[in-house]
Amino acid sequence: MNPKTHFRLVVLHVVVLSMLLILLGRLWNLQVMNGDHYREVAANNRIRDIVVPAVRGMILDSSGRPLVRNRTALVVSVDKTVLSRQDDDGRAVLDRLARTLGTRRDDLEKRIRLCSPTVKRPCWPGSPYQPIPVDDRVDPKRALQIMERAEDYPGVIAQVQAVREYPRPEGAAAAQALGYLQPITQEELDKRRGLRVTGYSGVDLIGRDGLEAVYDADLRGTPGVRQVLVDSQGRVTGTAREQAPVAGSSLITSLDAKVQAAAETALRNAVDKARKAGSKADAAAAVVMDVRTGRVVALASHPSYDPTIWIGGISQDEYEGLLGKGKGQPLISRATQGQFPPASTFKVSSVAAAIADGYPLNGTYPCPGSYKVGDRAFRNFEGQAHGSMNLHRALVVSCDTIFYKFAYEEWLRDGGTKPVKKPKDPMSTMARNFGFGSPTGVDLPSEASGRIPDRGWKRSYWNATRQDTCKAAKSGYPELARTSPSRAAYLRAIARENCTEGFVWRAGDAANFSIGQGDVLVTPLQLARAYAAVANGGKLVVPRVGMAVMRPDGTVVREIDPPRAPELPVDDKVLTYMRKALAEVPKNGTAAGAFNGFDLKRVSVAGKTGTAEVYGKEDTAWFAGFAPADKPRFAVVAMIAQSGTGGSYAAPAVREIFEAMYGTKKTEGALVNGKLPERLPNVRPDGTVGVPARGTAP
Template structure:
């Protein structure tokens, strides 16, 4: 028999247990209510992000072709060893477990890489988490087999083929094609890269960059339903990759090959030339441009020295990039034809001559004395042809003989006129801009320089920016020295645009700067009845199935703004440069069948002391109905007639199918330092 007190005591104890039980169950219900009803939405999202994995498939990039359909860049499948970051690494970028560590060790051994290197590539934040990270691109088939045969040793390692850029013609047109590289973190933040993801490739220079939107294509995307082990169970939605469109350029394969070769040959050959002072010409670098005289299309463009875009496939090595960036190597990555800034020298005289006619100082036919020298405020500005008075000259003669003093005289008169005017009309700046100087041409290549046509405003701004430096230099220089005098003058009066500045500008010296492309565009306008066209490389964009998506039509940048007479007189002067023995360029064209293919052109020798002058030649042919404009610049190549004109001659000969007697060899012209 239970004692009543014990009975009630056990009921009490059971009640205590019941209360405890109820409390625990209430806790469970409360927590479930919170998780499932109050926070349920968030967990639904988490569940979806768990099971759906987005996988990106690369779209093959479009090809870049010559006008005649030869591929300059195309794609090649490259065997690649990639690895899944989500399988091997944790959030901190360390191997998830010992097994992953062993896999990475094995991978490093197989690929002959350091373990740290593999880890670094795998953890790179520049890579999208939505696709395997390429660890080694362009591996041998043996390596792929090694991974495929022993899958159990390499969980998370994926052998795949990725499309990589291939250059059937090697370094040909490297500056024009450009290269591609991984998009940077900064670029990803910019609006134009909104639909890019980390790890995407993007055009880094050249046409690859300027036609990025056409060439890129649309990456494919698949939403995979995956289980916890990463096995794909279902494909939810699928967007096939859309191959990028091809770009057909105006480049002529044969002419491009020849232009590059002839430029290089000419530069190398000119290094054998001894100047009057007995020194060999340095001819450190150069560029050449061939434009279609009627459309402004670029038929060929070369820049020397060049680089190998194949080194950029799968990521450029630090070593090679440093080689390219070293100033000792003349910066081969720079496309000098569009980015090189040089004083144009005498090739600028077409623009300045037209300016003085425009200013009303002369008519095209009125004459000015071509004196041996021009005196100005105690300074002597000599004609290049030292000591000889060449007599009275009109604009045509002044161009043919490249007479400096003709331009000095007019420039000084114009300067005086401007100085006396309340609001000076700086004619040279205005007309030079009509000729395309000082303004980028807008060619479809990135990195084009604008050049400079200086004037009063520029001089003032420059002085403001440099005044402190001038004054400090003046203080530092020893009293009575030339430096002291120069710097204290600049310090006090450096803001003034002086007569000497105007005189120098008139022959493309002083502070005038221009790219070879600007020179080419202005001569193309002279050859093409005064219409300045926008040079371009792209001809049309073609879809992979062959339909033309877009024709790239010639665009007019403007008109030279000179009268027909002025234009004809200029053309006459340029013709005589080559066609008559008096012309500064005639020596370089000896042996060229000028009776069949008459050529017009202009030499230029730009001083950039203390360097050896820069050689220029700008020409077009045939005279009656110009087909091509050719411009060559050789840095420290001496006289334009000496090194640049012979290269132009050889390019023209190649274009017109002329076999020159001295075909294989480069024959320098006379050393005329105009």
């Protein structure tokens, strides 16, 4: 044999022997060293996990009335993954399903397509790997047909599930406060690893807004798992293990359904009244708060919407209606997210600032019809002069010129347009102490912070808008010039000034600030918190809607206590002085007309009107107050945008809310003895709720 051939044969034998040894070693490793592990893996290949959904917890008011609960429904879902494995991508199955459900295949295909910037609703905003619900109001006979003939409907699931229901107790909707549910997205699944989902039940829905979002982890519950044995063809042959689901806990809130309904009705009435008078009245809000604790009793926003719109999917037109300006953007809570100039309701902060800056609390001040601020005359409302008066009277009749004087003199002491190194800015400093310009910390998402302008803010704003301002100064508003040359010339002159010196904090800025105008913006909730601080002696309470989390069997998981309330840096004698002055407003002041005939001896009310002028819009009406004036328990704020004066529209709304809370000679009040429940409601194992105890007469 050729030596080369012999060598090659030897090498080949060595290679073959080496491969046999490797194969034997690997076989020994699999069967001996790791045999137990791979036997377990093989066994698991015959096991499938089926997620058993948990019932989502209820949301209740302080008396146990259900604001959100569940109803059982037959839900039909489609698994796109299964359909995609079929030769026709599941079109035949969808045809059969459409005939069974009494709809069209095209409609089903729209429901199961994935949402994207180019795909309009209806579409599926959740994970593409989950079964997608297509009908949650299925006739039982049709659902039974699907379940009994599963071989004709591969990838189609029909099961009884819990679906969210909004019973509107006492007529209360509270849509923005409650929030809504939407399918969980794949991105959220990736972030929340270990979260079990079924694709067609409430366990896959996640809170997107309001209380549903903030307390989602408590309400969600824990889904169960049923492990079933399957054969090679995927047919179930038995059950390996079963873990029962744990129902979600219920959320007890401080909302009172009767008061909430009264607030919503009062806003609708105020809006209707303003519109009948010819005003636009496009938005409104109301807040009722316990001044001692910060518990929110009512949180109303107008326009509102029916939260059942989210159940079973939402069309593109409906979705755009919730967000679009055409219907007033009802998804936005004007109470916590709406930002408006507060006008004269802001004067409680300005009084405190003036006293802190050295002006005498019991001094006498002139209230002329106008006051010269720099080279410009700033007028009282309708130019009315009231003569000399004290600050008590200034709040009662809402004199503006006294506050212009305070602001202008403080501005001058700070250096005017060339400020000193460390200006005191007493007005803006006190406003921030009252909680304006920052979120209140309420347990609701997306709360607006409002705006407290000052020198720093104005420079930042100028830097951000300078390019557009200078462009407007150069162009001169050509479109407006065709219809209103004088107006265009005025705006162009302002634009020119702002282009070069728009960063300067001017005397007019300070004057407008003092009466809650100019660039000042607050939310109704911030204003309610500020008046609660005046009412309770200086505690800046942190608003809370949630009160407790309670298991289905009635045991309390935890009580939700409001955070510690910081102290308002205002002398108690100043707060007492303001409370007495505010108590005169409904009797002899700017709200006297609105409270005419109201039994102020039975329930004394204190408060302040506000009428905010907004460029290019109609006036915004405000009333902020509290009651009883001598022993304050509740602060109430109402705001009606683009309506008119505070005394004509907002104050009557607050009166209506107080009458609903305390009752009248002819009607019973929503609050027994003028108090909220002192104990949590009793949630019984059968799902019913016992009425909690009420307080004694105040």
